[in-house]
Amino acid sequence: MxxxxxxxxxxxxxxxxxxxxxxxxxxxxxxxxxxxxxxxxxxxxxxxxxxxxxxxxxxxxxxxxxxxxxxAAPRRSRPEPGPGRFLTVDERIAIADGLAAGRSRRAIAAELGRSPSTVAREIARNARPRGEYRPHAAHDLARARRPRPKPGKIAASPELRERVQAMLHEKFSPEQIAARLRRDHPDRPELHVTHETIYQALYVQGRGELRRELARALRTGRTTRTPRASGEQRRPRFAEPMVMISDRPAEADDRAVPGHWEGDLIIGKDNASAIATLVERATRYTLLVPLPHGRGADAVRDALAAATATLPAHLQRSLTWDQGSEMGRHHEFTIATGIPVYFCDPHSPWQRGSNENTNGLLRQYFPKSTDLSAHTPEHLAAVAAQLNRRPRKTLNWDTPAERLATLLTKTS
Structure with missing residues (x-):
């Protein structure tokens, strides 16, 4: 030295x-x-x-x-919230070193395990006016911008607020408002707003960005946001473990082999009556199962076991259901019939698409808010027979009854 x-x-x-x-x-x-x-x-x-x-x-x-x-004594930075959301001092130092060494922003992002857009935004927001990037100065700038609450975009723009309120009066949804503003004013970004910003202005207490009474113009009519638990946060629904749809055989997924059924309930007035519906995935053949003793787990178990007992053995391969409480005795149903039950993921009705579509068709016969206990087993059988005689586009305009008859003929 x-x-x-x-x-x-x-x-x-x-x-x-x-x-x-x-x-x-x-x-x-x-x-x-x-x-x-x-x-x-x-x-x-x-x-x-x-x-x-x-x-x-x-x-x-x-x-x-x-x-x-x-x-002066060295400044000690406060603990960072973690690597997930905000850039740390060390990451900003690495960005500065990468820029000084002439590396690209994409290469710097790969080294940090961050998105390239994250690094690009960091440099654009916190670089010096002459383009120099100083990590600790950038960190100070980022922390100064972080405190909340901040005035919302709707509160800061009277014109935007008036336009949003006018559309809410016309029963527009927030998503429709956001899309319409962008389409009608493509060159005015000050009038562009996301639907989540509109919901926040309506629901969050104390902001005053939009009049609270406008929330009643929404389709739900709610004036406060109701949190929903995600599927991962749910506790197990039943004492006996469920077998999920991801474990269902591949032959059921591609509808190549008949005998795999989808099931659900249609509910009557005041939740006091119900009918169980079963739809075969390959042929779309429908069975309607009366529930004269209610829709409790025991009653549904016995009714489904009786209905499936009338089927040929090669049409008793599996049953797919949602996680409704009526299937609380699913393990006993499987023991009695030998038919395994597979459960759909929470909030995933498309995993039983054939059954959902059929239930929609059945509402033509059994309207909502009517007493379903008034329908006799004979009437349910007649409705199912008529539905099975309808030609279906998905079956190349064959009927479910024709497909099932062909299947039974080949088997015999």
């Missing part, structure tokens, strides 16, 4: 190996400097150990030359 002095006082030390490398080559020194500062070493001492002028150290750290704060 070579020591330079002025009037007998040591100022800084410069390693001979670094004397001619230029400022772009200081990435290693900068990392060592920040490591020393993080360990509690003073700025002047850290600069001396690394071998750079103290003004360079202060410029790295604060983004401005050092004057009165040359001997």
């Amino acid at each position: 070579q020591r330079l002095s002025c009037a007998g006082v040591a100022v800084f030390e410069v390693g001979r190996e670094r004397a001619s490398r230029g400022r772009v080559r200081l990435a290693a020194e900068r990392r060592r400097y920040f490591d020393l500062v993080a360990d509690g070493v003073g700025t002047v001492e850290a600069c001396r150990r690394v071998g750079v002028d103290r003004r360079t150290g202060h410029y790295w750290r604060h983004g401005r030359p050092s004057r009165a704060r040359a001997n």
Whole structure:
């Protein structure tokens, strides 16, 4: 090392190996400097150990030359919330080092395990006016922008607020409002707003961005947001473990082999009556099962077992149901009939698409808010027979009854 002095006082030390490398080559020194500062070493001492002028150290750290704060104690950053959401000081230092070394933003993002757009936005938001990126200055800027609450876009723009309120009066949904504003005013970004922003302005207490009575214009009529638990947060519905639809045989998924059924209930007035519906996946053949003793787990178990007992053995392969409480005795049904029961994922009615479609057709015969217990088993059989005589586009205009008859003929 070579020591330079002025009037007998040591100022800084410069390693001979670094004397001619230029400022772009200081990435290693900068990392060592920040490591020393993080360990509690003073700025002047850290600069001396690394071998750079103290003004360079202060410029790295604060983004401005050092004057009165040359001997100030090092600033200790507060603990970061974690690697998931916000960039940390170390990540910003890595971005600065990558830019100094001439690496692309995509390469820097790959090194950090972040999205390239995250790195690009960080540089665009927090770089100096001349394009220089200083990590600690950028960190200070980001933290200054983080505090909440902030005024919403609707509150800050009277014109936008009036337009949104007018559309709400016309019963537009927030999604329709957001799409219409973008389509009608493509060159005015100040009038562009997301549907979530509109919901926030309606539901969040104390904002006053939109009049609360406008929430009643929404289709739900709710004036507050009701949280919904996700499927992953649900507790197990039944005492006996469920076999999920992901474990169902592949032959049931592609409808190549008959005998796999989908089931559900259609509910009558005041939830007091119900009918069980069974639809065969390959032929779309429908069975209607009366529930004269209610829709409790025991009653549904016995009714389904009696209905499936009338089927040929090769049409008793599986049953797919949703996670309704009426299937609480599913294990007993399987023991009695030998038919395994597979359960759909929460909030996934499309996994029983044939049954959902059939239930919609059945509402032509059994309207909502009517007493379903008034229909005799004979009437249910007649309705199912008529439905099975309807030609279906998905069957190339064959009827379910014709498909089932062909299947039974081939089997016999």
